[in-house]
Amino acid sequence: MVEKSVFDSFELEVTQEIKGFLKETSSWSYFLSILGFVGIGFMVFGGIIMAFANSFSQLGGSSAYGFGYSVGIGLVYIVLALIYFFPVFYLFNFSKNIKRALSANNNTDFKRAFLNLKSHYKFMGIFTIVFISLYILAIIGVVAGASMF
Template sequence: MEVGIQNSSFHEPADIKLSPAGLAFLASAAKWANFLAIVCFIFIGISAITMISLIFGASALSLGQGEYVSAGTISTFGVLYLLFLAFSCLPIYYLYNFGSKARKAIENRDSIQLELCLDALKKHYKFIGIIVIITIAFNFLGLILGIVMGISDAIAAV
């Protein structure tokens, strides 16, 4: 229970135990979490290598005639994409922590590791939730700006 949260209907039990089915569900979730995290880390690594080669290869594009996109634009996009990739490592790291700590908790019957794995899962979903809220806010802002610009365009055309 988080510090500062008080709920009169919640009574903290003296001891929480998981049934064999609950342990099996947790073990399955841990395996899938580790698999997804490793696949995501591999994808991020491949994407980072691609972006780095694009950044350094952008100067070769500037040698051609009649180009529509400058090398500086491609390099800027590549750097921003690398920052995005670095930023996306955090929730994947939390997911990996959940899987590895859950596996240790099950193998050793360790309640402290179980708490740590659940904390990592909480951090993962909290991060994803904040990103969703930010995305919704940007979409709403884009909608408002689109409506305002559409109205101003209609007024200017009159």
């Protein structure tokens, strides 16, 4: 027999106070998503500049690093910008949909907004786990490398 949850027996009420909180949250999430898009633009621009910086510096003489090094760093910037695009896009969609849902009392937009917010946090959570794992592997590698000497 399946037990019913307490949440099955009541409806969630979105009061005016909660709508005010969500409206303010949508403004801040919109602001942060726009800053994120600007940051992504700078990352792509910086990656392109970095990829070609060494070739420009070699016109005037020799460079400390090979051409492949600067291209590799530039590509890392561009790949990180591409990865960062998705959570920023989810945050932007959340702010857009929650604003529209609150102004039109539209449940479909309300649902889409929270679907995007869930996707944003899920992406950021997985991204954080991946980076923590990479840090742990790097620490293990450094300790193992240091113990050889």
